[in-house]
Amino acid sequence: MNDVLSQPVVVEGDVAAEVEAFLTKHWDKENGRPRDADGRIRGWMEKVFEAGWAVASWPREWFGRGLDKDDARTVLAAFRKAGAPGAGQDRTNISAATLMTFGTDELKRGLIPGFLTGKYTNCLLYSEPGAGSDLAALRTRAERKGDEYIVNGQKVWTSGAHKADFGLLIARTDWDVPKHQGISFFFIDMRQPGVEIRPINQITGDSHFNEVFLDNAVVPAKNLVGKEGEGWKVLQTALAVERLIMGDGAGERRQGSSKSNVVSLIDIAREAGKINDPLIRQEIARATAYRQLNALNVARAKEEMAQGTSSPIMSLGKLAMSRILHTDAAVMTQILGAASMLDGADNERAADVNYRTANAYMTSIGGGTDQIQRNIISERVLGLPREIELDRDVPFRTSRAVTG
Amino acid sequence: MTTIGIEERAAIREGFARLLSEKASEADLRRTMASDSGHDTDLWKAISDMGIAGLLVDPDHGGVGGSILDVETIMEEAGAALLAAPLLSGGVMAVALLAESSDADLKARLLPAIASGETIATVAVTGDNGLWTRDDIGVVATAGWLSGTASYVLSANIADVLLVVAIAGDGVAVFEVDSKAGGVTIEPLQAWDPTLRLSRIRFDKVAAKVLAGVDSSSVERTLDLARVALAGEQAGAARRIFDITVEYLRTRVQFGRPIGGFQALKHMAADLLVEVESATSAARAAAQALAKGTPDAAALVSLAAFACADAFHQVAAAAIQMHGGIAFTWEHPAHLYLRRARVDAQLFGASAYHRDRYVSALETAA
Ligand SMILES: Cc1cc2nc3c(=O)[nH]c(=O)nc-3n(C[C@H](O)[C@H](O)[C@H](O)COP(=O)(O)OP(=O)(O)OC[C@H]3O[C@@H](n4cnc5c(N)ncnc54)[C@H](O)[C@@H]3O)c2cc1C
Numbered sequence: 001m002n003d004v005l006s007q008p009v010v011v012e013g014d015v016a017a018e019v020e021a022f023l024t025k026h027w028d029k030e031n032g033r034p035r036d037a038d039g040r041i042r043g044w045m046e047k048v049f050e051a052g053w054a055v056a057s058w059p060r061e062w063f064g065r066g067l068d069k070d071d072a073r074t075v076l077a078a079f080r081k082a083g084a085p086g087a088g089q090d091r092t093n094i095s096a097a098t099l100m101t102f103g104t105d106e107l108k109r110g111l112i113p114g115f116l117t118g119k120y121t122n123c124l125l126y127s128e129p130g131a132g133s134d135l136a137a138l139r140t141r142a143e144r145k146g147d148e149y150i151v152n153g154q155k156v157w158t159s160g161a162h163k164a165d166f167g168l169l170i171a172r173t174d175w176d177v178p179k180h181q182g183i184s185f186f187f188i189d190m191r192q193p194g195v196e197i198r199p200i201n202q203i204t205g206d207s208h209f210n211e212v213f214l215d216n217a218v219v220p221a222k223n224l225v226g227k228e229g230e231g232w233k234v235l236q237t238a239l240a241v242e243r244l245i246m247g248d249g250a251g252e253r254r255q256g257s258s259k260s261n262v263v264s265l266i267d268i269a270r271e272a273g274k275i276n277d278p279l280i281r282q283e284i285a286r287a288t289a290y291r292q293l294n295a296l297n298v299a300r301a302k303e304e305m306a307q308g309t310s311s312p313i314m315s316l317g318k319l320a321m322s323r324i325l326h327t328d329a330a331v332m333t334q335i336l337g338a339a340s341m342l343d344g345a346d347n348e349r350a351a352d353v354n355y356r357t358a359n360a361y362m363t364s365i366g367g368g369t370d371q372i373q374r375n376i377i378s379e380r381v382l383g384l385p386r387e388i389e390l391d392r393d394v395p396f397r398t399s400r401a402v403t404g
Numbered sequence: 405m406t407t408i409g410i411e412e413r414a415a416i417r418e419g420f421a422r423l424l425s426e427k428a429s430e431a432d433l434r435r436t437m438a439s440d441s442g443h444d445t446d447l448w449k450a451i452s453d454m455g456i457a458g459l460l461v462d463p464d465h466g467g468v469g470g471s472i473l474d475v476e477t478i479m480e481e482a483g484a485a486l487l488a489a490p491l492l493s494g495g496v497m498a499v500a501l502l503a504e505s506s507d508a509d510l511k512a513r514l515l516p517a518i519a520s521g522e523t524i525a526t527v528a529v530t531g532d533n534g535l536w537t538r539d540d541i542g543v544v545a546t547a548g549w550l551s552g553t554a555s556y557v558l559s560a561n562i563a564d565v566l567l568v569v570a571i572a573g574d575g576v577a578v579f580e581v582d583s584k585a586g587g588v589t590i591e592p593l594q595a596w597d598p599t600l601r602l603s604r605i606r607f608d609k610v611a612a613k614v615l616a617g618v619d620s621s622s623v624e625r626t627l628d629l630a631r632v633a634l635a636g637e638q639a640g641a642a643r644r645i646f647d648i649t650v651e652y653l654r655t656r657v658q659f660g661r662p663i664g665g666f667q668a669l670k671h672m673a674a675d676l677l678v679e680v681e682s683a684t685s686a687a688r689a690a691a692q693a694l695a696k697g698t699p700d701a702a703a704l705v706s707l708a709a710f711a712c713a714d715a716f717h718q719v720a721a722a723a724i725q726m727h728g729g730i731a732f733t734w735e736h737p738a739h740l741y742l743r744r745a746r747v748d749a750q751l752f753g754a755s756a757y758h759r760d761r762y763v764s765a766l767e768t769a770a
Contacts, residue, residue: 131658202734203724203734203742279756337754338555340746341746341747341750358739361724365728
């Protein structure tokens with residue numbers, strides 16, 4: 001057990017020492033689990049939340065500690081070093097960050113704690129069969145009836161819908177204005193009769209994503225986030241968080257696992273006896289360089305942001321990660337050679353590489369395709385002229401998405 | 405030398421394509437790939453009845469007497485449909501090896517049965533490294549007894565006859581083995597491409613009959629033939645998934661217009677068309693060179709091997725991206741093409757090996 005006397009004396013305001021003390025007291029670094037007898041992650045997440053470490057940069061009255069950027073980074077670094085989850089959610093928790101920016105006080109108080117502690121899970125009810133890259137063409141409708149909205153329509157590719165408590169839903173509330181202006185953003189309770197979830201089989205062999213049918217599903221009006229008709233703006237915040245996460249390599253994790261899944265190409269090449277193959281060495285250099293250069297970009301962007309200048313680099317992360325993941329899988333395939341033809345439990349390494357080969361598309365398609373990311377970078381970061389959009393300014397009701 | 409003219413070849417191709425569209429649709433393929441054997445007996449019978457299993461078999465032995473030109477043509481169609489059948493391993497490789505033999509009785513016994521589809525034959529070449537090189541032969545013959553392992557063998561799970569490449573003394577010889585013979589163990593290898601069945605075969609002192617007159621150069625010739633056949637499959641498969649993709653670009657509407665109107669996708673499609681056409685040209689040129697035995701045959705076979713493998717892979721990989729979410733689903737065919745592309749890219753030697761051979765051939769010619 002921990003010797004209480006050997007713990008550092010904590011001076012109020014010394015964030016580094018405070019977070020160290022917290023981690024030492026509650027987190028078992030050696031075994032990578034909470035010290036609590038039952039070692040449950042939920043209990044740990046609650047402690048992190050109560051101590052304000054989950055969203056350290058947010059004000060104290062809103063679950064945080066009001067820390068500046070530097071101190072918040074110190075907290076995150078300490079958690080990472082200890083291998084402890086739960087910190088830094090001000091930037092990575094899609095639901096909490098969206099609610100914090102646009103939610104009413106009532107909604108923030110009601111939902112954020114649940115999302116930060118992992119009591120609530122979410123899914124993203126954005127894409128529809130006819131509205132993918134062109135999300136604003138969505139046709140799911142939400143109609144106000146007294147204190148409620150009644151929702152009808154179909155969503156698709158909804159990751160994790162079968163496990164989610166809440167859906168971040170975008171639906172059309174006004175059909176007589178141009179498409180971006182008639183959309184509203186809701187938190188919908190997924191566990192209700194009007195929500196039917198059908199799993200879709202993925203090319204990875206998993207079925208993490210789903211079709212979601214909304215048939216007179218009900219959302220209390222208080223679960224509207226932002227004003228009615230301002231859902232597009234709210235969505236941009238939610239999407240930005242999602243893209244940041246994907247740029248951070250979320251697509252590298254086996255879905256359903258929180259563990260990072262980075263394996264070293266060097267190790268794989270050694271294992272395959274090909275580390276001295278000059279061709280393989282070139283390929284390892286190419287793939288590893290993509291990864292390292294991206295990491296250097298991100299580090300420089302963070303520094304620049306800490307100095308108060310905004311950095312365009314952050315917009316590049318997801319696109320960069322897509323190339324990293326596809327290249328990694330290709331180089332691993334080359335290293336494995338003939339063994340890459342195989343799959344299944346008897347061929348663990350090959351199965352892993354195959355999974356990566358297929359799952360890399362989650363990052364290059366999900367959350368906005370590479371093509372859309374390139375449009376965003378060239379238009380919003382570089383300020384190049386926008387692609388002409390035929391139906392941008394016409395009432396949605398008269399646009400091709402409706403008239404066909 | 406070929407006895408089939410251009411028009412007849414086109415007619416065979418058309419008939420085969422029609423057969424595949426009737427009996428080897430995507431739905432049929434999905435049923436076959438989900439089955440234990442991965443084999444569709446009715447389809448194989450229909451293919452054999454058309455003469456395709458005996459395309460390379462001479463008419464004296466009940467075949468069509470075709471050449472690599474015909475095989476390459478047929479394989480383009482087979483690739484387009486991702487055909488799951490013992491055509492490459494049996495109709496092409498086994499027949500080619502047997503044709504190399506000087507043993508008239510052996511040919512009279514096996515070739516007619518292979519041509520009619522009654523006997524399924526396959527060829528075991530490489531060892532566990534899957535390099536398809538002489539150094540990677542994993543079976544040794546001692547006084548007519550085989551021991552060792554052969555790996556990545558196509559369709560061995562349904563084969564009656566195994567033609568096994570083995571080290572014999574200082575050289576290489578090929579042996580005929582009954583797949584049910586004592587000492588033969590066929591272990592299924594799970595392939596990432598569910599439409600293919602691969603096996604690892606262990607030989608434990610197996611009595612085997614040597615193929616008279618077949619040596620390492622016969623094996624090399626057979627492998628080159630197989631590479632050109634595979635190149636045809638890759639070119640045909642690349643074209644089909646490309647066509648599927650372009651069709652989708654025409655019909656899928658986002659932002660008020662077909663997505664094919666976006667330059668990002670248009671340019672990708674244009675680049676892929678270059679790949680598809682190049683693959684087709686490479687496969688056909690290699691077939692011509694092999695058929696005529698021209699001096700540039702070695703270079704053209706190697707070129708086709710890597711150019712077609714790389715093109716198919718590139719087109720199949722891009723096809724998923726160009727479709728978006730729909731191609732991330734198991735029910736969409738795009739991933740089946742990617743799976744085949746990734747497995748094909750390793751068969752009979754990977755691209756790096758063929759690039760190396762290509763430069764060697766260029767050196768020799770220079
Ligand atoms: C693994 C995975 C998980 C997902 N999870 C979720 C989820 O949880 N919730 C959710 O709502 N959605 C989810 N999605 C959906 C994802 O956001 C969409 O698939 C994506 O936005 C693309 O939309 P789409 O599939 O309709 O393709 P489309 O938009 O039809 O795109 C087809 C092709 O057209 C291209 N294209 C489209 N517009 C343009 C343009 N203007 N310029 C150039 N090229 C263009 C695309 O890049 C793509 O190549 C997920 C997708 C995947 C693959």
